Amino acid sequence: EAQVTQNPRYLITVTGKKLTVTCSQNMNHEYMSWYRQDPGLGLRQIYYSMNVEVTDKGDVPEGYKVSRKEKRNFPLILESPSPNQTSLYFCASSPRTGLDYTFGSGTRLTVV
Amino acid sequence: AQSVTQLDSQVPVFEEAPVELRCNYSSSVSVYLFWYVQYPNQGLQLLLKYLSGSTLVKGINGFEAEFNKSQTSFHLRKPSVHISDTAEYFCAVSDHGGATNKLIFGTGTLLAVQP
Numbered sequence: 363e364a365q366v367t368q369n370p371r372y373l374i375t376v377t378g379k380k381l382t383v384t385c386s387q388n389m390n391h392e393y394m395s396w397y398r399q400d401p402g403l404g405l406r407q408i409y410y411s412m413n414v415e416v417t418d419k420g421d422v423p424e425g426y427k428v429s430r431k432e433k434r435n436f437p438l439i440l441e442s443p444s445p446n447q448t449s450l451y452f453c454a455s456s457p458r459t460g461l462d463y464t465f466g467s468g469t470r471l472t473v474v
Numbered sequence: 475a476q477s478v479t480q481l482d483s484q485v486p487v488f489e490e491a492p493v494e495l496r497c498n499y500s501s502s503v504s505v506y507l508f509w510y511v512q513y514p515n516q517g518l519q520l521l522l523k524y525l526s527g528s529t530l531v532k533g534i535n536g537f538e539a540e541f542n543k544s545q546t547s548f549h550l551r552k553p554s555v556h557i558s559d560t561a562e563y564f565c566a567v568s569d570h571g572g573a574t575n576k577l578i579f580g581t582g583t584l585l586a587v588q589p
Contacts, residue, residue: 393575402483404564404581405518412575420576452517456575461506461525463577465518 364389368453368466375443375473383438383469385453392458394436395420396428398449399468405452411436443473476501478567480580488588489557495550495583497539497565507548508566508577509539518564524548535559560587 366387375381387394395410397420407420411430425447427439436455440447453466479498487493499505509521522533529541539550548565565580 395576397579402581404478404480404579405577406579407576410576454577458575461523463508463520465510467517 364464366453366455366464366466368451368469371467371469373469373471375471377444377473378442381440381443381471383440383451383453383471385436385438385466386434387436387453387455387464388434389455389457389464390433391455391464392433394430394453394455396426396436396438397452397454398422399452400449408438408451443471445473447471448473476505476567476569476578478565478578478580480565480583482583483581484584484586486586486588487555490554492553493551493555493559493585495563495565495585497548497550497580499546499548499565499567501546501567501569503569506568507539507541508568509533509537509548509550510564510566510579511535512562512564512582514561521550521563555585555587557587557589559585561585 369384392413396408397405399405406422408426409428411417451469454463456463477500507524510518511521521537522531524531524541532538537552562582562584564582566577568577
């Protein structure tokens with residue numbers, strides 16, 4: 363089954379403790395992206411990657427890092443999480459055309 | 475810069491009534507337009523998309539949307555809603571042939587279907 367898999371689904375952590383949210387896709391898509399969803403703000407892009415070793419900032423990149431060492435994986439790293447990063451996070455992938463996005467099931471992160 | 479406006483944050487409607495969820499976009503270039511649905515505690519599912527051609531687009535679950543270039547709108551409609559349609563709906567736009575494939579989302583409309 364074609365899918366984007368995120369882990370974990372739920373995470374509660376403390377301020378300053380580094381964490382990684384994993385994202386993996388099995389569709390051989392070139393393009394991958396991370397979004398955060400906040401009430402009243404919709405989804406905002408954090409980082410994206412057009413292909414292996416090619417990443418760039420989205421609209422809200424502060425406090426996040428990403429890497430794209432393999433085509434299928436695109437982890438989101440929070441080096442020093444803060445409470446304002448409490449949010450629902452989605453990973454997405456699409457072919458180069460950008461016409462067919464597949465979203466993961468989401469990761470609900472709480473930073474206390 | 476592109477932007478998407480969903481004017482209604484919440485739309486209450488009775489079961490079997492028709493519904494329209496409004497979406498307006500701003501862009502100086504050709505765009506692709508999408509509607510996604512998010513059921514409670516779930517991810518995003520594509521309802522329908524407009525790429526080119528016919529301005530009336532039919533999607534899953536009986537939804538349809540009409541692309542209106544002159545009004546820069548892409549409103550979503552369903553002639554008769556069910557309780558199971560209760561969800562949040564997001565309109566999104568992407569550059570036609572843009573370099574980043576970025577989807578820009580609206581702030582969402584919560585459709586609340588009441589019995």
